[in-house]
Amino acid sequence: MKSFQAFRLDTANQCLWRGQGRVAIPPKPYDMLRYLVENPGRLVTQDELLEKLWPETYVNPELIRKYIVDIRKILGDRPDKPEFIETVTKRGYRFITPVIDESATPPSELGTQKDVVPGTASSEEEKSSRSRYFRKLAIIPILGVVVAAATADHFWFARSRATRSLLNANSIAVLPFVDMSPAKDQEYFSDGLAEQLIHELAKVSGLKVVGRSSAFQFRGKNEDLREVGRNLGVSNILEGSVRREGNHVRITADLIKTDDGFQLWSQTYDREINDIFAVEDEIARSATGALQVKLLNANGPAISVSLRNTSPEAYQAYLQAQYFNGRGVKKVDLATALNYANRAIQLDKNYAPAWALRSYVLNWMAGFDLMDQREGYRRARADAQQAIALDPNLAAGYLALGWVQMKQDWDWKSTEVSLNKAAELEPGSVDVLRYRADLYQTLGRLDEAIDLQKQVVTLDPLRARSYAALGNTLFEMERYEEAQATLQKLLELNPEQERDHFRRGELLLAEGQVQKALAEMEQEPREDWRSFGEALAYHAAGRPPESDTALKQLITIRPSGWAYQIAEVYAYRGEVDEAFDWMDRAYQQHDHGLLVVKSDWLIKNLRQDPRYTELLKKMHLSR
Secondary structure (H helix, E strand, C coil), rough: CECCCCEEEEEHHHHHHHCEEEEEHHHHHHHHHHHHCCCCCCEHHHHHHHHCCCCCCCCHHCCCCCCCHHHHHCCCCCCCCCCEEEEECCEEECCCCEEEEECCCHHHHHCCEEEECCCCCHHHHHHHHHHHHHHHHHHHCCCCCCCCCCCCCCCCCCCCCCCCCCCCEEEEECCCCCEECCCCCCCCHHHHHHHHHHHHHHHCCCEEECCCCHHHHHHCCCCCCCHHHHHHCCCEEEEEEEEEEECCEEEEEEEEEEECCCCEEEEEEEHHHHHHHHHHHHHHHHHHHHHHHHHCCCCCCCCCCCCCCCHHHHHHHHHHHHHHCCCCHHHHHHHHHHHHCCCHHHCCCCCCHHHHHHHHHHHHHHCCCCCCCHHHCCCCCCCHHHHHHHHCCCHHHHHHHHHHHHHHHCCCCHHHHHHHHHHCCCCHHHHHHHHHHHHHCCCHHHHHHHHHHHHHHHHCCHHHHHHHHHHHHHHHHHCCCHHHHHHHHHHHHHHCCCCCHHHHHHHHCCCHHHHHHHHHHCCCCCCHHHHHHHHHHHHCCCCCHHHHHHHHHHHHHHCCCCHHHHHHHHHCCCCCCHHHHHHHHHHCCCCHHHCCCCCCHHHHCCCCCHHHHHHHHHHCCCC
C-alpha cells in the first residue's frame, strides 16, 4: 500500500482509494500512476514508461500524454501548479508528492464502498474520462477470428477455453466502420472503407487478416472487446466510424489490443471526399506500423503505398457496386451491383478496381445461371484482363481472371499462375486461399486443399460455407470423423443452411448407416438436393422403386444444370452406361460439378472404365 496526501494506492488489489472511497481509474492510467508512485522524486522518461509498462507492445507516445491528463483529472492535479505530477518538458515526468509505504491492509469494508470521485477533481471531468475509455470497448461492433488447434487426438478445430485464450499476436480484424452520418445513409461508404482496409492489410506478409464475411457479421453488436478477443483468438482490432456530409468526411480509426483493451493507435481525419484514398493508405500504414515494431518485426515488410486514384463520383459508384455484390447471390443484388459497376467504369475508364469488381459480378451471374454462361464468362475474362492491364499490382484482377480460367476455361496451369500472382500481392487474402483450395481439389491434390481450407476457416470462422468446403474435402479423403465434426460446426453456425442435411446423409451413406442417411436426406429443405439424396439413400436401402421415383423427380426439377448430379446417381447405382451419357451432357454444358470428378466417391464405379480416362483427358486432368 502506497499513500500520498489523501490517496492510497492498493498495489495488491490494483485500485486507488481516497479516504474511505474507491476512486474509478482505468487500467492503463493506473499502471502509469503506480510506476510513478513507486519511483517518487525521480525523473521518469517516456521511453522508460514505454519499456517498463509495455515492453512487448508498440505504443504511440501521444497516449502517454493522454494518460497523464487522465491521471491529473482523477487526482485533481493542475499542470501549471502541480501537486502530484510535474512535467519536465521534452524529458518526462516526476512524481513530486511524498509517498509513504503502509503495511496495514485496507479495511475489509472498503471493498463494498461505491466508487467516488475525489473532491478536488471535477465529477463531470471524471465521468468524461471514464466514458472516453470505456466507449472504446463497447460502442463499435466486435469480431475476432477463431484460432484453430490441431492435435493428433482431436479434430483440428476442437479446443478448450484455455487454448482460445492464447491469442495470435499477428492477427487483426477490421470491423465494419460505423456510419455516423446525419441521414444514416452512408453504410455502403463506411463498409467500403473497412473492406478496402482489409485488402490493404492483407498485403502484409505474416499478418493474419480476418475475412470480410466473418468480420461484418458483428455489425451493430455491442460486445466487450477483450472477451471477444479471448474467445475468438484475435489480438488486434481496427475499428472506427465515418461521418459524411456532402463532400466532407470525418473518419476516426482506432487500433486496439484485445487482451487488455489498450489503444495502440488512434487518429481522426477531416478531409474532402477526393482525399479518401490518401486517408485509407495512411490508416493502413499507421496500423501496420504499430503492429510491425513489436509483433511483425521491425525489419518486416512495410505496406506499399497504393496508386489508386479516381473521381469521387466513380469511387462512390464503385463502393455501391461493392456493397450490393457483398450482399449475396440474389439476382436483384447482383443486377444492382452490375449497374453500379457499369457506372463507375463509365465515369472513369482507367479505374482498375471497378473493372475487377465487374468481373467478379459477371462471374457470379454466369456461375449461378443468372445470365448466359458463355457470354458472362467471356465478359468477365475481358474485364479481369483490363483490370490487370490498368494496374498490374492489383490482386483482385488476377483473382477474377483465375476464376474464369478455372470455372470456364479448365486451364489449370494458367489458373495456378494467376492465383499465385494474387497470393504474392495479397498473401493474407481469404479469397485467394479459398480459390487456391478449390483448384487443388480439382487437381486431386486433396492434402494441399485441406491445408488451405483450414487456413480459410481460421481467418473466416463465422462463414458457414468455409466449413462446408473443408468438410467435403475431409469426406473425400475418407476422414469421416473429422468431416462429421466439421459439418456439425457448420450446422451450429447456420442450422437452416441448404444442402447441410444432404452432406450429413452422404457421410452416413459412406459409413454404411443407411437408415440414418435416409432420415437426413428426408430432412433436407431444398427439394432438388432432397430428391438427389433420396435417390441415393433409397438405392442403398434396397428400395429401387423409391430410388427411381426420386431420380425422376430430380430430372424433372433440374432438366438442365444438374447433369453431373444425375450422373452421380446412376454411377452410385452401378448403371455405368447411363452415368456416362449424363457425364457427356455435363461436359457439353460445362457443368461445374465436373470440377470434383477426380475425387468424387459417388463415381468410383466409373474409374476403371476407359471413358473415364478419356473424360479426364478432355478436361486436361491427368490421372
